[in-house]
Each structure stands twice: as C-alpha cells, then as structure tokens.
Amino acid sequence: MNYPIHQSWLELLENIDLGIIAFLAREKRIVFQNRAMQNIVAAGTANDFSQLEKIFLADPEVISATKPSQHKLDLAAKTIGFTIYPQASGLHWILASEITEKTYAQKIAENTKLIEMLDYIFFNLTHELGNPVNSIKMTLEVLINNFSKYSEVTRREYLVNLHGEVKRLEELLKSIKSVNMFEQLTVRNTDIRALLDNLLQLLGPEIEKKHIAVNVACLQPHLHCQSDPRALHQVLLQILGNALTAMAETKDPSLDIRIEASAPLVHIIIQDNGCGIADHKKKELFLPFFTTKPRGIGLGLTIAKKLLTQMNGTIEITSQHQLGTEVRMTLPGASANER
Numbered sequence: 001m002n003y004p005i006h007q008s009w010l011e012l013l014e015n016i017d018l019g020i021i022a023f024l025a026r027e028k029r030i031v032f033q034n035r036a037m038q039n040i041v042a043a044g045t046a047n048d049f050s051q052l053e054k055i056f057l058a059d060p061e062v063i064s065a066t067k068p069s070q071h072k073l074d075l076a077a078k079t080i081g082f083t084i085y086p087q088a089s090g091l092h093w094i095l096a097s098e099i100t101e102k103t104y105a106q107k108i109a110e111n112t113k114l115i116e117m118l119d120y121i122f123f124n125l126t127h128e129l130g131n132p133v134n135s136i137k138m139t140l141e142v143l144i145n146n147f148s149k150y151s152e153v154t155r156r157e158y159l160v161n162l163h164g165e166v167k168r169l170e171e172l173l174k175s176i177k178s179v180n181m182f183e184q185l186t187v188r189n190t191d192i193r194a195l196l197d198n199l200l201q202l203l204g205p206e207i208e209k210k211h212i213a214v215n216v217a218c219l220q221p222h223l224h225c226q227s228d229p230r231a232l233h234q235v236l237l238q239i240l241g242n243a244l245t246a247m248a249e250t251k252d253p254s255l256d257i258r259i260e261a262s263a264p265l266v267h268i269i270i271q272d273n274g275c276g277i278a279d280h281k282k283k284e285l286f287l288p289f290f291t292t293k294p295r296g297i298g299l300g301l302t303i304a305k306k307l308l309t310q311m312n313g314t315i316e317i318t319s320q321h322q323l324g325t326e327v328r329m330t331l332p333g334a335s336a337n338e339r
Helices: 007-014 035-041 049-056 100-146 152-179 192-202 204-209 229-246 279-284 300-310
Strands: 019-024 029-033 069-075 078-086 091-098 188-191 213-218 224-227 254-262 265-272 314-320 324-332
Touching: 019 035, 019 049, 029 049, 035 049, 035 091, 049 069, 100 152, 188 192, 188 229, 192 204, 192 213, 192 229, 192 254, 192 265, 224 229, 224 324, 229 254, 229 265, 229 300, 229 324, 300 314
Parallel strands: 213 254
Antiparallel strands: 019 029, 019 091, 069 078, 078 091, 188 224, 254 265, 265 324, 314 324
16 A cells, blocks of 8 residues: 655655654555654664664554654663654654753753752751750850859759750651651541541640630531541641641630542641741742741651652642631542442
8 A cells, every 4th residue: 555745745854853754554664754863763774664663663552552642762872752643544653853952951950959959958957957966065065164063953954955955856856757757658548537536636635725716517427538547647737736836826716627528539628817827938838847936847747748649639728927827638538338
C-alpha cells in the first residue's frame, strides 16, 4: 500500500528544524524521514526500520496506542523529546527534537531550588540548635567560675536553667525525628468523630483551664476516612494545639470543628477566633522551622502537611490577623461497605 506525500509538503517537511519520520508499523517500512531526524538519530540510520524500532519503539505499547503520546529518551549524551501520532490508516508520525539544553536548565533550576531549601533548613537548624547550646555553655562557664562563691539556692537556679535548655534541645531533636517517624503508613478506615472525641478528651484540661467553648458538628453521622490513625492523630493534635495557643489572649475563645463529606472526599475543618496570622507570614507557614511562637520549633505544620500528603490528603489554611484561623484538611472518604 502506498502513502504518497505531496511534493510541496515533502519540501517543507524536509527543511524544517523539527525531526520528522513517517512509518508503517505492520510493514516495518519508513515512508519519510527528514534531515533533522537523521541528525538527531545519526545519518547512518536513514530508512533503517530496525534502528527506528530500537530508538523510538522499544516499548510495544507505543505502537498499540490510539492517541498521540509524548516520550523522552537519552541518546548519545543527548536528551530527545518526541511525540508519536498514530493514524487510523496504519501510518505513524514521529516528531522529535533535542531538548538537552531545556532538560539541563530544568535540572539546574530544580537543583538550585533544592540547594536553597537545604540552605534554609540548615541555617535555621544551626540557629535552633545554637541558641540552647550557647546558653548552656555560658551558664556552665559562669557556674564553674563562681561555684564556690554562689549559695546553694543560686547554684540550684543555674542548674534549673541548664535543665530547661537541655529539655529544649531534647524537644527539638524529637521534632526532627518526627519528620521521618511515620515513613511506613498503614492506611485504613478511620472513624473521624471517635478520633476527635479522644483528642478533645486528651486536651480537656487545657480547654477547661482557658475556658474555651468547643462546638463539634458532624452533619453526617459515622463519617469515615482513609487514613493512618496514628498519623491523623498527630496531625489533628498539632492543629488543635496551634488553635489553643492562638486563643491564649482571646476574650471569649471558641473552637469550631466541622466534619463534612463531599464524595469521594471528607473534610475536617478546625476554626478558632484567636490571634490569626499576619499576611506577610502566610507564605512561610509550611516551611521547616518557621514559627510564630516564642519558644516554638516550627516543624509541626511541616510534618502535618507531609503526613497528609502521604495519606493522599491536603491541608489549606486561611487566616485573618487578630480575627482567627481556619484549617481545612481533606482526605479520601471510606464507602459504607469498606467500614
């Protein structure tokens, strides 16, 4: 079967920079190949269908596809991007171009972003570790140089301060460890209301002490989601803890928790009327070591987002300074027959 290509089209296709090849897969025959394609794959492979198969058609599914498909390959130190266009007649077209520079630029951009993030993390980690270490060092120096002069009461005060700084270091190291603590999640059906009731009971003394009005609304009873209960417990504990802290100076503190479903998803919304978050700080919320708390470490939201992502969930935070914050977490729902 012949597939004639008009001469004027041949001249046009022959002289453009984009590599083009047309072939019949069943007959294993190349119908057309322009110079740009020969330069991409090497001139010696012109009209050699076996070479074409090795380079572009190594995956059998490429030929069986009925829709255009995009691919990328490494060839002789070059990165080639190509698209295969199948036609009902049995003719296939391949359009290809070298994207080495583009790929290299993308890798450079990705590496630069990674380096910037690592610089940010290590700078803040050094700062967070450095503060208590310097405080411990200075306190020890003063205590050692004046140990015989100080009374027992003063010595005890210095030792208490030292214990406090060591405890801060311990908390920091625990938080860092928590980043990788839940590497292997076991996702299963989770009763959200039962989990929340357990958490609110755990936080009961603090809620009562701060006179916080708590309202839990679940429009549909017995809502379940797909999650790792341990990980979700950690996430909700972090979000609720942030809310309680944010309402420390609020006159009439209130905490509203809503559980909603919009198949196939379940939403957990936690809203407080606390101090809120300033606009210039909102972009940094999920960055490691970012915190608005005087003695905070700044890994809580980072860990929460990581855990939710691992459970195919999301988290969104909206806030108004001095008015309050809303945290919306979304997770896959569990159908009735999965419970």
